[in-house]
Amino acid sequence: MDRVLITLGFLLLWVVLVLLMWKGWRGRVRRQTESVGELPPIPADLGEQVVAPSTGLYVGSTLAPSWQDRIAVGDLGFRAAGELSRYRSGVLLERDGATPIWIPQDSIRAIRTERGLAGKVMTKDGILVIRWQLPSGTEVDTGFRGDDKTVYPAWVDATNEDSGENA
Numbered sequence: 593m594d595r596v597l598i599t600l601g602f603l604l605l606w607v608v609l610v611l612l613m614w615k616g617w618r619g620r621v622r623r624q625t626e627s628v629g630e631l632p633p634i635p636a637d638l639g640e641q642v643v644a645p646s647t648g649l650y651v652g653s654t655l656a657p658s659w660q661d662r663i664a665v666g667d668l669g670f671r672a673a674g675e676l677s678r679y680r681s682g683v684l685l686e687r688d689g690a691t692p693i694w695i696p697q698d699s700i701r702a703i704r705t706e707r708g709l710a711g712k713v714m715t716k717d718g719i720l721v722i723r724w725q726l727p728s729g730t731e732v733d734t735g736f737r738g739d740d741k742t743v744y745p746a747w748v749d750a751t752n753e754d755s756g757e758n759a
Contacts, residue, residue: 620664627655628665629728634694635681643678646743650674650687651709651735656723659709663732667691676720676736678747683722685736693734699724701731705744709735720744 653668655661662669667690674687683695701724705717714737722734738744 617664617669620662624655624663624665627728627730628663628668628732629726629730631666631691632694632696632699632727634684634692637681638677638679638684639681641677641679643743643746645675645677646736646738646740646747647673647675648736648738648740650685650690650693651719651737653693653732653734654709656731656733659706659733668693674736676738685734695722695724695734699726701725703747705748706735709733717741717744720747 650672652671653663655663667687670690672687672690674685674690677684677686680697682697683700685693685695687693700722703720703722706719706721707714707716709719709721718741719735719737722736723731724734725731
């Protein structure tokens, strides 16, 4: 009988903890909804491709400059396999089972490599991070862990060329 009560106690504790996590996630969505706002629409004509598509994992998006303040609005907070493509007009991140993310060129503030983002920690320069500004004015960091990390310099170099800097 004691084992049954202990098992039921742990089960009840687990249910309470799951409900508290769910409530915390919903509270995060409420707090972030206004600052995140609407994502930019994908244009009909993407223009010339600058960097070939890269496959990998969409790690998530965070409110800049905090690398752990994951955005919970919509499906931005969920990891998904995807493909990242760079065009003269911006960056397209197509995610499996989630809505695509369009980052207009004039919204991009920086593209760099980082060790971690949104609770995902890798080796040095393991995640490609795009800092960009939403139409609401909020800056976010969007992370992508590429299957082939040798393409990261092309992404960073393309950003430096677009901004007029020397790579």
